[in-house]
Amino acid sequence: MRIYWHELKKLLTSVAVWGFVAACLLFNIVIIGNSGDKYADFVSAVSKDTGYILDQSFYEKLARIAESGKQSEYLEQLQYETDGVTDVFEGYETKSIGERYIQVTGSTGYFAKLMLDKYSALQKVVNEKAKNDESLTLYFAGATHYRHQLLFSTLMGWLLTEGALVSGLLVLLSVGYEQIHGTESIVYSTKKGRQVLRPKLAASVSAGLGVFALLALLTFLIYFSVNEYEGVWRSSVSSLFNYRIDLVTGNRPFITWYSFSILTYFMAMLGMGLGLVLCFSLLAFGIGMWVRNSYIAFLVFLVVNAVTVVIPLQIPQTMPVGLAIKYFAVLTPTLLWLKHGIWFTDGDIDIVWKHFETLGLVVSLVVLTALCVLAVNHFKRKDFT
Amino acid sequence: MLVVNHVTKKYGNFTALEDITIKFTNGVYGLLAPNGSGKTTLIKMLATLLFPTSGEILWEGIEITKLGEEYRNIIGYLPQDFGYYKNQSPRQFLHYLAALKGIDRSVANRKVTELLELVSLSDVMDKKMRHFSGGMIQRVGIAQALLNDPKILILDEPTAGLDPKERVRFRNLISEISQDRIVILSTHIVSDIETIANRVIMLKDHKLYCNDSPSNICRTLEGKVYETWDIKTVTQPYFPLTQRQEDGRTLVRFVCESDCTEVARPVTPNLEDVFLYVYRDEAI
Numbered sequence: 001m002r003i004y005w006h007e008l009k010k011l012l013t014s015v016a017v018w019g020f021v022a023a024c025l026l027f028n029i030v031i032i033g034n035s036g037d038k039y040a041d042f043v044s045a046v047s048k049d050t051g052y053i054l055d056q057s058f059y060e061k062l063a064r065i066a067e068s069g070k071q072s073e074y075l076e077q078l079q080y081e082t083d084g085v086t087d088v089f090e091g092y093e094t095k096s097i098g099e100r101y102i103q104v105t106g107s108t109g110y111f112a113k114l115m116l117d118k119y120s121a122l123q124k125v126v127n128e129k130a131k132n133d134e135s136l137t138l139y140f141a142g143a144t145h146y147r148h149q150l151l152f153s154t155l156m157g158w159l160l161t162e163g164a165l166v167s168g169l170l171v172l173l174s175v176g177y178e179q180i181h182g183t184e185s186i187v188y189s190t191k192k193g194r195q196v197l198r199p200k201l202a203a204s205v206s207a208g209l210g211v212f213a214l215l216a217l218l219t220f221l222i223y224f225s226v227n228e229y230e231g232v233w234r235s236s237v238s239s240l241f242n243y244r245i246d247l248v249t250g251n252r253p254f255i256t257w258y259s260f261s262i263l264t265y266f267m268a269m270l271g272m273g274l275g276l277v278l279c280f281s282l283l284a285f286g287i288g289m290w291v292r293n294s295y296i297a298f299l300v301f302l303v304v305n306a307v308t309v310v311i312p313l314q315i316p317q318t319m320p321v322g323l324a325i326k327y328f329a330v331l332t333p334t335l336l337w338l339k340h341g342i343w344f345t346d347g348d349i350d351i352v353w354k355h356f357e358t359l360g361l362v363v364s365l366v367v368l369t370a371l372c373v374l375a376v377n378h379f380k381r382k383d384f385t
Numbered sequence: 386m387l388v389v390n391h392v393t394k395k396y397g398n399f400t401a402l403e404d405i406t407i408k409f410t411n412g413v414y415g416l417l418a419p420n421g422s423g424k425t426t427l428i429k430m431l432a433t434l435l436f437p438t439s440g441e442i443l444w445e446g447i448e449i450t451k452l453g454e455e456y457r458n459i460i461g462y463l464p465q466d467f468g469y470y471k472n473q474s475p476r477q478f479l480h481y482l483a484a485l486k487g488i489d490r491s492v493a494n495r496k497v498t499e500l501l502e503l504v505s506l507s508d509v510m511d512k513k514m515r516h517f518s519g520g521m522i523q524r525v526g527i528a529q530a531l532l533n534d535p536k537i538l539i540l541d542e543p544t545a546g547l548d549p550k551e552r553v554r555f556r557n558l559i560s561e562i563s564q565d566r567i568v569i570l571s572t573h574i575v576s577d578i579e580t581i582a583n584r585v586i587m588l589k590d591h592k593l594y595c596n597d598s599p600s601n602i603c604r605t606l607e608g609k610v611y612e613t614w615d616i617k618t619v620t621q622p623y624f625p626l627t628q629r630q631e632d633g634r635t636l637v638r639f640v641c642e643s644d645c646t647e648v649a650r651p652v653t654p655n656l657e658d659v660f661l662y663v664y665r666d667e668a669i
Binding site: 192195 | 396429432433434435436450453454457458460462463464466467468469470471472480481482484485486487490526529533
């Protein structure tokens with residue numbers, strides 16, 4: 001444990017790390033600064049009185065609200081948007097989505113079956129959502145799509161990018177620390193020297209996760225202090241006002257496998273984000289073990305991630321192997337990161353797996369942990385010339 | 386006892402060390418050879434940083450790679466290029482290494498202070514090492530090597546950067562602590578080991594050249610080392626060793642395989658003479 005604290009201290013006293021964190025935070029503040037939406041704030045404020053469920057009580061309470069000036073325009077807009085809305089899941093069928101994806105990709109056999117199975121399973125979820133009137137919640141009414149994308153796609157996306165980069169940097173800094181300072185011979189010849197990678201990994205992973213958590217905390221503290229969410233936290237993310245843009249099937253409802261409120265979806269995204277940052281840490285560790293120079297290792301880390309995205313695009317998907325690579329590539333950390341905007345949903349044309357984000361996270365963690373164990377074992381017999 | 390048993394180390398086609406066999410018991414061993422002769426390779430193998438391509442290194446009869454932690458627990462090592470954390474103080478740095486050496490925190494507190502006093506760094510023990518001189522850094526290195534009170538102390542070029550006073554202090558320290566441990570001191574500075582080494586190990590062409598006491602090694606040149614003020618009078622083939630200026634004249638020390646007593650004064654050979662003569666074909 002003492003070694004762990006020493007390793008952690010080495011990382012947290014790095015000026016470069018804190019400089020990077022400050023730059024990330026500044027960047028996030030710029031995004032937040034340009035994100036204001038008065039109408040969305042108005043909807044959230046109103047929902048404190050009306051509630052977020054679009055039932056009889058909501059309409060009665062909304063009718064009693066009187067506003068003046070700009071607020072009255074917002075009220076009018078809200079009344080217009082909520083007037084006569086119906087449950088989008090009532091009678092909604094998902095089979096055609098799967099069929100359309102299969103048609104476009106030319107997928108056959110096992111993967112086509114997986115795709116059909118996924119949408120068959122999703123139909124049951126949709127039926128359940130219809131039964132529970134899950135879509136009849138307010139969210140941010142007409143501002144929903146913008147606010148949802150801003151928080152869960154733009155801001156969360158950048159935060160994940162920053163988390164992946166900073167965790168990768170921290171791991172590579174930790175693994176390469178002795179090489180940078182010329183202390184390899186001293187450190188690795190000590191009693192615990194050949195085991196030092198374990199506390200190094202633990203320290204750098206916890207530092208990476210800690211920095212990600214700190215960045216998230218500060219970013220969201222600022223975000224939620226300038227964007228009003230108080231009245232809508234429990235509104236469903238599968239609200240009828242929320243939708244996703246799908247170039248293959250057209251815009252369609254935002255269907256999650258489980259019923260998520262904005263709050264639970266936010267927490268789930270953060271949890272998944274932490275898991276993904278852990279994956280990037282393990283990937284960086286594996287690379288750092290094979291490439292001694294930290295700077296080159298970081299370059300390799302970036303290249304490996306880029307290659308994960310490029311390879312599935314370059315292989316012709318008219319061949320079954322091309323499709324297989326595309327579908328399995330989705331389970332890698334980089335593709336999971338790219339698809340963060342549709343986590344916990346059925347996914348898109350590239351995804352045949354149910355709960356792809358959870359499956360991808362588990363697969364990535366298992367594979368990367370195995371890679372790290374191999375690297376640690378290799379390190380025990382490594383020559384330091 | 387530490388035994389290097391028919392050890393060979395190869396890097397691809399290059400053989401850095403070939404079939405080395407040495408037995409180490411308590412005392413000071415001077416590993417004397419020019420740069421590039423395989424000294425550091427041997428030292429690194431003893432410090433478990435390199436693994437032999439063939440052969441084995443045994444501590445008390447057990448291979449050191451099998452002993453792992455147990456073996457590393459009894460070694461103290463000062464590498465040739467001693468790295469350190471510039472933004473840490475010697476105390477912080479030694480505490481980190483104490484943790485790596487598995488030394489209990491309370492013992493480490495005492496030991497770190499003691500050792501920094503021993504190497505005359507007590508007044509700067511909390512100052513960042515960023516502004517330390519080469520000699521001060523080297524003393525930090527010596528202190529860290531002694532942290533775990535090692536049974537095997539491996540020092541690669543330990544006096545590099547030390548001033549003459551520090552060098553003498555270091556030699557005295559090594560003499561003091563070598564009674565109940567193995568001290569392996571690698572250097573190409575002959576004076577470092579001449580007075581303190583019980584045995585001198587010399588490597589030549591990546592093989593073991595000799596492993597003997599300094600006096601026996603010097604004896605190999607007995608009757609062959611001479612000094613003269615006028616080297617031009619020496620007609621037999623000779624190998625010049627050193628030159629000394631005195632009163633505007635040059636005193637030349639040289640080795641000659643044949644008798645030169647008529648033109649030069651025979652002198653007692655020292656380790657430096659042997660070193661220069663043995664490695665006469667190599668860059669030193």
